[in-house]
Amino acid sequence: MSALLIAVPLLIAFLFVPLKNKIKYILPFVALFSLILILKLPIEQVNFLGGWKAPFGITLVLDNSSYYSLIVVNIIFFLLSLIPQIIEKDLSLIFLILMASINGLILTGDLFNSFVFLEITSVAAYILSSSKRNYYGAFKYLILGSIAGAFYLLGTLYSYIGTGSLNLADISKNINSEFLAVVPILIFIGLAVETKIFPLAGWVPDVYASGSALTPAILATGVTFSMMYLFGRIFITVFHGEFLNVVYIFGLITVVVAELSALKQDNLLRALSFSSIAQAGLFLSVISMNSYESLTAGYFHLLNDITAKFVLFIIAASIGKSFIKNKTTGIAFSIASFSLIGFPLFAGFRSKLLILKTAFLNQNYILPIILLFATIIEIAYVLRWNIKLWYPDNILPQEKEETQKLSWNVNLILLIVALVIIVIGFYPDIYLKIAQNIASGLTNYRAYVTNVLGGM
Numbered sequence: 001m002s003a004l005l006i007a008v009p010l011l012i013a014f015l016f017v018p019l020k021n022k023i024k025y026i027l028p029f030v031a032l033f034s035l036i037l038i039l040k041l042p043i044e045q046v047n048f049l050g051g052w053k054a055p056f057g058i059t060l061v062l063d064n065s066s067y068y069s070l071i072v073v074n075i076i077f078f079l080l081s082l083i084p085q086i087i088e089k090d091l092s093l094i095f096l097i098l099m100a101s102i103n104g105l106i107l108t109g110d111l112f113n114s115f116v117f118l119e120i121t122s123v124a125a126y127i128l129s130s131s132k133r134n135y136y137g138a139f140k141y142l143i144l145g146s147i148a149g150a151f152y153l154l155g156t157l158y159s160y161i162g163t164g165s166l167n168l169a170d171i172s173k174n175i176n177s178e179f180l181a182v183v184p185i186l187i188f189i190g191l192a193v194e195t196k197i198f199p200l201a202g203w204v205p206d207v208y209a210s211g212s213a214l215t216p217a218i219l220a221t222g223v224t225f226s227m228m229y230l231f232g233r234i235f236i237t238v239f240h241g242e243f244l245n246v247v248y249i250f251g252l253i254t255v256v257v258a259e260l261s262a263l264k265q266d267n268l269l270r271a272l273s274f275s276s277i278a279q280a281g282l283f284l285s286v287i288s289m290n291s292y293e294s295l296t297a298g299y300f301h302l303l304n305d306i307t308a309k310f311v312l313f314i315i316a317a318s319i320g321k322s323f324i325k326n327k328t329t330g331i332a333f334s335i336a337s338f339s340l341i342g343f344p345l346f347a348g349f350r351s352k353l354l355i356l357k358t359a360f361l362n363q364n365y366i367l368p369i370i371l372l373f374a375t376i377i378e379i380a381y382v383l384r385w386n387i388k389l390w391y392p393d394n395i396l397p398q399e400k401e402e403t404q405k406l407s408w409n410v411n412l413i414l415l416i417v418a419l420v421i422i423v424i425g426f427y428p429d430i431y432l433k434i435a436q437n438i439a440s441g442l443t444n445y446r447a448y449v450t451n452v453l454g455g456m
Contacts, residue, residue: 001037001040001041001047002041002045002047002060002062002107003047003049003060004037005034005037005038005070005074005100005103005104005107006100006101006103006104006107007100008030008033008034008100009030009034009096009097009099009100009103010096010097010100012026012030012096013093013096013097013100016092016093017093023092023093023096024081024084024087024092024095025084027081027084027087027092027095027096028078028081028082030081030096030099031074031077031078031081031099032078034074034077034078034099034103035071035074035075035078038067038070038071038074039071041062041067042062043062043063043064043067044062044063044064044451045061045062046059046060046061046062046109046451046452047059047060047061054109054167054169054170054452054453055165055166055167055169055170055452055453058108058109058110058113059108059109059110059167059169059452060107060108060109061107061108061109061168061169061448061451061452062107063441063447063448063451064437064438064440064441065229065232065233065437065438065439065440065441065442066106066107066229066233066441067437067441068434068437068438068441069106069225069226069229069438070103070106070107071434072222072225072303072306072434073102073103073106073222073225073226074099074103076218076221076222076225076306076310077095077099077218077222079310079413079417080095080214080217080218080222081095082409082413083314083409083410083413085407085409085410086212086213086214086217086314086317086318086410087214088131088212088214091127091128091131091214094124094127094128095214095218097120097124098121098124098125098128098218098222098223100120101117101120101121101124102117102121102222102223102226104116104117104120105117105118105121105226105229105230106226106229106230109167109168109169109452110166110167110168111156111159111166111167111168111171111234112156112166113166114168114230114234115149115152115153115156118149118152118194118230119149121194121223121226122145122149122194125141125145125219125223126138126141126142126145128212128214128215128218128219129141129207129210129215129219131210131212131214131215132210132212134206134207134210134212134215136206137203137206137207137209137210138207140202140203140206140207141203141206141207144193144200144202144203145193145194145203147193148189148190148191148192148193148194148200149190150190151186151187151189151190152186152187152189152190152191153190154186154190155182155183155184155185155186155187155190158179158182158183158186159171159179159183162175162176162178162179162182162183163175163176163179167452167453168233168234168237168238168448168452169448169449169451169452169453170449170452170453171238172237172238172239172240172445172448172449173449173453175238175239175240180239180242180243183239184235184239184242184243185243187234187235188235188243188246188247191227191230191231191234192250194223194224194227195224195227195228195231195280195284196224196254196276196277196280196281197247197250197251197254197280197281197284198250198253198254198257198258198277198281201254201258201277201280204273204274204276204277205269205270205273205274207219207273208220208269208270208272208273208276208313209267209269209270209273212317213313213314213317213318216269216272216273216276216309216313216316216317217309217310217313217314217317220276220306220309220310220313221306221309221310222306224276224280224302224306225302225303225306228280228283228284228299228302229438231284232287232295232299232438232442233442235247236287236290236295236442236443236445237441237442237443237445237448238445240445241290244287244288244289244290245288247284247285247288248284248285248288248289250281250284251281251282251283251284251285251286251288252281252285252366252367252370253281254277254278254280254281254284255278255281255282255285255370255371255374256370256373256374258274258275258277258278258281259274259275259278259373259374259377259378260377261274261277262274262275262278262377262378262381263377263380263381265381268316268385268389269313269316269317271381271385272309272312272313272316275309275340275378276305276309278374279301279302279305279309282301282355282371282374283298283299283301283302283305284298285367285370286298286301286355286358286359286367287299289358289359289362289364289367291358291362291443292439292440292443293358293361293362294358294362295435295438295439295442295443296354296358296432296435296436296439297351297354297355297357297358297435298355298435299434299435299438299439300350300351300354300428300431300432300434300435301348301351301352301354301355303351303431303434303435304339304347304348304350304351304421304424304431305340305348305351307336307339307347307417307420307421307424308336308337308339308340308347308348308421309336310336310417311332311333311335311336311414311417311418311421312333312336312337312340314410314414315329315332315333315406315414316333318406318410319389319406321389321392322389322390322392323389323390324392325405326405326406326411328411328414328415329406329411329414330389330390331415331418332411332414332415332417332418333386333389334386334390335418335419335421335422336417336418336421337382337385337386338382339421339425340378340382341375341378341379341382342375342378344425345422345425345426346421346422346425347420347421347422347424347425347428347431348421349425350424350425350428352371352375355367355371356368356371359371
């Protein structure tokens with residue numbers, strides 16, 4: 001049944017090629033079908049495609065981490081499908097292909113197939129990036145992504161040489177010192193572009209600031225979350241935390257460089273792009289402490305960040321230069337941006353507090369210092385942009401007339417998501433439970449190996 005999460009979006013995309021002008025109106029039904037199907041699936045399930053048992057055949061694995069990750073990304077796709085205004089007619093097919101590839105990326109229990117789904121996701125992202133004639137940003141992303149893909153494939157090849165298998169559970173069971181000396185480095189480079197690690201995150205501002213609302217809205221939320229899931233699955237479950245000390249350092253460097261870059265930006269979309277890079281670096285630094293508590297804190301913070309970025313990027317790419325005609329939109333923007341800096345009573349405050357608690361429990365005092373520094377920088381540019389958009393002193397009368405007003409359905413969705421941020425601030429257990437389940441699935445690699453290989 002879980003294979004339908006991949007097959008149905010691909011089948012619909014193929015069938016509706018002649019009707020691509022109308023396909024955007026089919027998207028909500030496909031996304032809703034995926035959500036309902038996920039909720040009906042058992043949380044723990046292993047599908048052996050073609051009847052071949054692991055590790056000899058292709059497996060689709062559902063456990064706590066993959067199940068709840070699927071729920072998160074498919075909710076994002078569903079919400080975006082309800083905003084046809086930001087989905088250009090030529091991008092509807094890409095939307096479906098991206099949905100199928102991300103579901104496959106999360107479900108697969110095979111390293112080579114993760115490469116296949118990673119490449120399909122990347123190609124779809126390149127096409128999204130080229131919307132609004134953003135050919136430079138898309139080309140930059142294409143070059144970096146292709147190089148990273150080559151390293152990931154090379155890591156897959158060495159995994160097979162070192163363990164005689166491509167199955168993630170089998171690799172986890174049979175890794176050795178020679179394997180750990182080479183493969184994690186190759187896989188890290190292979191994922192560094194999509195996880196937005198410095199210095200391979202240079203493509204992000206050029207792509208996210210392209211002017212298309214859909215591009216950053218999906219790449220900074222659903223795609224980012226799926227890539228962070230894959231990173232955790234490989235480096236925590238399969239590699240047992242090896243190489244994470246190096247990831248920790250790169251993560252902290254990413255936070256500092258990206259936050260300082262965000263502060264200098266005169267373009268809101270570029271500022272938010274660098275903010276996304278910084279949050280990715282913070283997430284990777286947190287999970288690099290390699291404990292159940294740190295993974296819970298990391299994925300909890302990631303959930304809060306993608307919720308805020310969903311609101312912020314759609315608004316930043318749509319409203320123009322002020323909130324003069326968009327009071328409701330402005331309120332949603334302010335709520336999301338205050339959560340971003342960790343203002344009390346908002347979701348981001350809860351996750352940053354949990355990160356600090358986890359760091360002190362692990363006797364890690366560098367991360368809190370970097371987090372405090374990043375928060376001070378965030379306060380500076382978030383408040384500046386809020387003031388600039390609410391009180392646009394230098395805006396000309398004709399520019400006031402040109403300011404776009406978002407349609408009722410977009411405002412409604414953005415306001416609902418913004419209210420979720422406030423609800424999580426008061427009742428964090430909703431997101432916390434998701435983060436805990438993802439963390440437990442990733443850290444319990446013995447259970448993962450038993451579930452996948454137990455039928456042998």
